[in-house]
Amino acid sequence: MAGLTLDLIALQLFTGVALGAVYVLLAIGLSLIFGMLTVVNFAHGAFYMLGAYAGLFLMTQGVNFWVCLLLVPLLVGGIGLAVERVLIRPLYGRGIDYPLLLTFGLSYVIVELVRIGFGKTGYPVDTPELLQGAVDIGVGYFPLYRLFVIGATAVILFGLWLFLERTSFGLIIRAGARDPEIIRVLGVNVRRVWLVVFGLGTGIAALAGLLAAPLQGVIPEMGGPVLAEAFVVTVVGGMGSLLGAVLAGLLVGIVVSITSLFAPEMAKVSIFALMAVVLLVRPQGFFGRAGLMS
């Protein structure tokens, strides 16, 4: 291939990392909910889309982007709380396919409601003024906004880590994920923990949607492909492992990016090829615990 310089490869790798950051953000909420609740949340893509639309709605009401970054996860996370309380909770202890089917149906309902409310056509979301344009990162120009997304992802991950590892509520969550029975015996209200975790997961999904909106605009169906990608990342990283989701997200980003350089038409397939290979070698993914699905 002509014109294959070191700079290009470096820029391509960096693009891969940036794309990976988006994948990580997508997968982390899904992984969190599955790891703690063993609920496979098929409405994840719908919450992601809701986040983008909530941001769009707030911005047309004059709320600025930075405030939206705070409000949107709270708003959609709140919807997530209601969904857990009303719809998911009655299904605990009934086997993994019950919440799976429920959330699958729920995603259709949410998408349809958004179509009714906002129309079938998409809307543009302009990049916040402060983050417009591209900057020279040494090996080539890169959009400022994508750098911001990498940074935002890092901050969200760090915050999540602090919350789970350094707070007493985080300790309860982790313990609850290991053995809900014992936690209950110890007098902890596990249901409240699960409620919070579900809200947190949907809030992060919404934040990912909001961050993606200036990259690609919003449309009711935007959650569809995202759900597939998030699942691949989660499966490759190991269902329920946050560290796995982070590493797998970055890896998927880099694999897609390098494949795009040499065989762009294969880029989409490469994600699934990677998943197939990983599953053949390590059926539980990078850091997955065996037997979580059973």
Place this chain on the structure above:
Amino acid sequence: MSRKPKQPGISRRGLIGAAGAGAVLAVSPFRINLARAQEAPIRIGFPVPLTGPYGTEAQDQVNCAQLAIAEFNAGGGLNGRKAELVVRDDKLNPGEGATRALELIENEKVNFIVGSLSASVQLAVNNVTKERGIIYNSISQSDAINEAADFSKFTFHEAMTPHLTAGAVGRYVFPKFGKKVAFLTADYAYGHEMVRGFKKAGEAFGIEPLEDIRHPLATTDFSTLLPRIQAMKPDVLIISNFGRDQQIALKQATDFGLKKSIQIVAPILLYTGRQAAGAQAFQGVIGGTSYYWGVGDQVASAKALNEAFGKLYANKYPSDYGAMGYAGVRTLLEASKAAGSVETDKVIAAMEALKYDYYKGPQYYRKCDHQSVQSVFIIQSKAQGQRNPSDVFEVISTEAPNEANLRTCDELGHKA
């Protein structure tokens, strides 16, 4: 019973069908209606992808087609015989399109079919209509539908072809913006045909085609393809994709700063797409279109369509693909009027003789392949100086109708 099978002689299926229908007619009270059948409305089947990614365009096609019907009926119809539209959702799926077409012919007894919004769906519909001997006027771009293998005398193509569209845009862009041309292309028939058209038109200008990067349909992130395009240092980047792919590609190319040194070009700039993706993403991008409402400043029939459409639909403007829906239906209705009948062969002859100017200047169907010879408008997306929110493009050039810009009848495999 006036529909003729496509081959001379009667097929076995046709014979059984005719015999069956005859038997039913002979014994049923339905036969008394036979005399009145002449007064039954002219029915036009209209399969378009109402659900799916092009739903907005499809709805606009329906709205415009309804306008053509309303005008025909208000004008007294065909000696008092009114027309009606039978709309079906083809879901952007060739199988669904063929099924709907068959249902329209068998159950709804439509006289003609107009519609589709995808190259592959129109070919599927065309297969059904040519087998059944029903006239089909396609209102979506395709090169293949005019080729001898797919064409039949029942096939008409009101839409432009990729060869014509890409050629017109290329002829405008190449002399002005440079010879080094890179391609970013959706990996399916539409994209491939467009690139072929650009390369063919580019030969005359001595362009140097760089790489043609193909991406799968429904790509949501183009970031990994853009560094490579930047490294090629092209003068012109031609992005041949459609709908949301186009919106996202343009948005992200803008974010990556490609517009600083590269003129971005698209074979077709969609009115609805520009409204969905916003001014920022489309700013400065040049492309072609079959119709844009701003053409009304120069073309009287376009102005008339804008006004009629605005009256019916709350001051909105017809979109590009919508306007084709209007023309696709109106040509058939006017041809029926000219023929004084909806008999297939008479209408075909009338369509072939039609010289019309319904919405974009003079047009006619070329005899050998029933391709509508028409003008192509070159438009550029506006960022400022908009008269109203619908004022999104500027018409920067018009390529007049010219058969020389189409592939020749020979090339398409039609024997003289």
